[in-house]
Amino acid sequence: MSTSTNFEFSYSFAKSMDEADPLRSFRQKFIFPKVDGKEAIYFCGNSLGLQPKSTQNYIQKELNNWADKAVDGHFHGEDAWYHIRKKSKPALAAIVGAHEHEVVAMNNLTSNLHFLMVSFYQPTDNRFKIITEAGAFPSDMYMLETQVKFRGLNPDEVIIELSPRAGEHTLKTEDIIAAIQEAGDSLALVMMAGLQYYTGQVFDMKAITDAAHQVGAKAGFDLAHAAGNVKLALHDWEVDFATWCSYKYMNSGPGNVSGIFVHERHAERPDLVRFAGWWGHDEGERFKMEKGFKPMYGADGWQLANSNVLALAAHQASLDIFQEAGMDSLRAKSEKLTAYLEFLIQEISGDSGVLEIITPNHKDERGCQLSLLVHKGGKAVFDEFYRNGIVGDWRHPNVIRIAPTPLYNSFMDVYQFAEILKQSLQKFA
Structure with missing residues (x-):
């Protein structure tokens, strides 16, 4: 209490x-923004975080690199763009409780959910159901609905939505676990928020993950409202996958780059189905430009396109503040x-x-x-x-x-x- x-x-x-x-x-x-000319009292970081004063300089540095080096900026300079994704890894790993090879900044949140579902939702005739919370954020609902339809299944028969008990506003952990156990061998995946956007409830992600694994299902989380807000330990909790946005509590700018977590037990799984792009291919062989996808180790193997350098610059301005504060x-x-x-x-x-x-x-x-x-x-x-x-x-x-x-x-x-x-x-x- x-x-x-x-x-x-x-x-x-x-x-x-x-x-x-x-x-x-x-x-x-x-x-801080102003309302009628006066500095606002800003309590909306759950929707869009404030701009760090350093953001402009971080972006300007990359604009200067672009102006000075053009294409050579990919391989020359302090933060060569070819490897620029690595700079954010220490802070991201600390924020979500992971190893650096388990995280990478890329894409945006809903895109990442779709790409991760390709790998971690593999329905069979007997194991095909998904558990989520009722009243999930619309993007998550739409994502699940269309992923299920993409596989030729009926969302009404696949998706189990968990609601609070009558007269209550939040879900009880024991009710979530009971639903997982009831679904049993038919359950393929638990995919829900880590922190529910409407009620503000933090779910017990470790207990949920453990329960999912006990029935042979996988567990993934949308951490849009959790990352940078609450303490996370995704690796220790053995969560299979997660993704988040960086524009809420991580203050990286409107619509800015997302990030993903993939547990290291999936790090070296070339057999794991995914939608591939050349930036996820073994970077030592990437410029051979040959057929045959060979995924990079860890979360990097889920990348598709080259990094958005200006977006990552804004992201890094905030991440450096997080590293300083802890x-x-x-x-x-x-x-x-x-x-x-x-x-x-x-x-x-x-x-x-x-x-x-x-x-x-x-x-x-x-x-x-x-x-x-x-x-x-x-x-x-x-x-x-x-x-x-x-x-x-x-x-x-x-x-x-x-x-x-x-x-x-x-x-x-x-x-x-x-x-x-x-x-x-x-x-x-």
Whole structure:
């Protein structure tokens, strides 16, 4: 459970927390948007992270390389483009809990899901079902539906969608495991979010993976809302595959490059079906330009085309900040920030029934996001937030997502949000 015994709803308390924050200087590394000419209180990193001040210089460096070297930039210079993917691997491995050969930055999230499904969803007459969460992000739903149809199967007969119990908002781990066990030998794959975008629930990925493997199925996760937000240990959890985007908590720019994880037990499997491209071919033989695909070792063997250098430059600007801050420190601050937000919301709403936090209250079952179910006032409450400089996120029909991000948000941000929330509820609820 989160603890609130030492929290106070006061300006002085928030100020003291910021003064004691070992990560407080990282806020100065980011550019904040403005609302009506004033710097916004930005709680929308779960949708698009802020731009690091260093991003422009990182991109400019590659533009200069392009201008100065043109095609020779592929093989000459400090970060020759032929091997540029390797630069992001240490940070990505640390963020998702993997070995460097298990991760690579490439493509975008939904493309990567499709490519990974080619390899890890291999239905047979007896083993063909997929388990996912009900209300998954639309891209995941569309991806699963079309992957199943591509194989000539009926999504209604293949995809098992798990819903919370009646009157509850989140799934229980025991219910997920029970569904996996019930599907048994018919189950080919568990493919679900690591952190549910709407409720903010973090799923027990280790328990889910273990249960899937016990019935002979594979387990993969969409980590769009988890990567850079919560502690991950994909290698140790023995997850088969995962992918994520870099534009939310990893602050790499709108629509920027995704990344994948493939567990090392699949690292040297030329027999594993995949859609191949020449950048996934053995780089020692790539320029022989011969027929016969020979995949590179590890996640690199799932690459298709050469790296998007400008995108990776923007990505690296943020990843270098992550390396400096460290995921352990970021997560420790995040737990405090979110617990303080939870405390203030409860102080304001009390027993009024106006607001309901539908995100789990245990720190291990959530990231930095709290999803607020607004029972009175609805969109008017959210709009009042924005008029007062709060940038959050509205999800139909009546949920506000607020995500205090530890790299650039402060306890004072959370306190000021609470004051505006109090004002908004008095006005509209």
